[in-house]
Amino acid sequence: MIKAFILDLDNTIYPVRSIGDELFSHLLNLFEEYKDKVSQQDLDGAKNDIMSKPFQLVADKHHFPKELKDKGIDLLRNLTYDKPMKAFDEYAFVRSLPFEKFLVTTGFEKLQWSKVKMLGIGNDFKKIYIVDPDKSAMTKKDIFEQIMKEFNYQPEELLVIGDDPESEIKHAKTLGIKTFLYDPENNHPHAEANLKAKSFKEVTTLL
Secondary structure (H helix, E strand, O other): OOOEEEEOOEOOOEOOHHHHHHHOHHHHHHHHOOOOOOOHHHHHHHHHHOOOOOHHHHHHHOOOOHHHHHHHHHHHHOOOOOOOOOOOOOHHHHHHOOOEEEEEEEOOHHHHHHHHHHHOOHHHOOEEEEEOOOOOOOOHHHHHHHHHHHHOOOHHHEEEEEOOOOOHHHHHHHOOOEEEEEOOOOOOOOOOOOEEEOOHHHHHHHO
């Protein structure tokens, strides 16, 4: 029986593209400075992937030179967002369900905390965990294991809700935790999860 939800943040609770162009404006300008060192295909791919993947993964995937990767990390390390943000309308449904909830998100710590603040969701969660690749080699799998140990949950008592089949969904599956892949635009038609759906309301079929 499910006793608690573990939620991702970016593109699960709110759409990154709603703030992405403004949030990453300086980073995207930095990309343009390296047109002679990075292919246009990689630059275009990076601009798209930055809306859904941690910067370090984006930089490695798109063959950024070390100098560009380091400059990007320097830009993002102390970045925060202080303008109003809006969660997906359907997040209110998940918020209303009577289960303990944990937030597990990957990204630069200051930036992720600022998003939590501007979304006004801090009190929705029993505990919030930020996996910051700039500070630690930990993964979401490590955090899921930590939650189970700290709060005495068994895998079958948890449900992970997220948008990334290669991140929280994959890590949850390796631990035997049920997974709900939120995919409103059908970006991952072939992804494997216990349930892949366009609406949060379908989560009730797993409870």
